Amino acid sequence: MTGVGVAIGFWVLAAVAVASALAVVFLRNILRAALLLVLCFVSVAGIYITLNADFLAAVQVLIYAGAIAILLVFAVMLTRDAPRGNLLNRLWFPALIISLLMLMVVIYVSVSTDWHTVTEAAAEPTTLTLATTLFDKEKGFVLPFEIASVLLLAAMIGALVLAKER
């Protein structure tokens, strides 16, 4: 993709993502925070599209904006702390200092490091390359893939056992 359109898209999506993330952190009503989290996830999906990651953008919308956000809204409803929920704890000031320090370190490192970027065109569409890399015989990711499926099964059974009424 080229030029000005991607730049405009990046700035708009970045502004929306940062603004909605700030709203998630600072809103008092936790149900509104959960809904703004969906907006943040969708704008991150747009960021993936500006990075030529079409499959990942679709997965982001399906898993994060679909499944995880619905789970979070369910949890907010079931725990009924919505109106008074999102209070600060005693350590908010050290937390602010730590996260500002973290931000400064990240910005300093990413600006001062000489990344070996290349100007090759990206693979597009990404699905074929992703599948061949993921399931390649010699240097693929077949074992992590199987472990991930076992992890999902274990998480599903664990969630059922934990949330069951005794």
Add this chain to the structure above:
Amino acid sequence: MTIGLNHYLILAGVLFSIGLYGALSRRNAVAILMCIEIMLNAVNITMVAFSRYIVPTALTGQIFAIFIMTVAAAEAAVALAIFISIYRHRETVDVERMDLMKW
């Protein structure tokens, strides 16, 4: 001006710091989980950006991002089940009052 790797890294850093502040300073456990999801999203952005600008044809970063999403989904499901279980016993999801294992 053209968008480079640094723009994406700084955006991800900003999102990560916002999520970190939220995760450290909130009292509601579900809100803390939301902030952790923001942090995981920021890490995914750096993965995809490195993959795009350093190995544009190999896409290994995107595969790592897919695994991070899998683990995030599993973690969200288990954490929410734990919160619902705690709420059923103690009528609260305030992390300052979850002190059952503290002595």
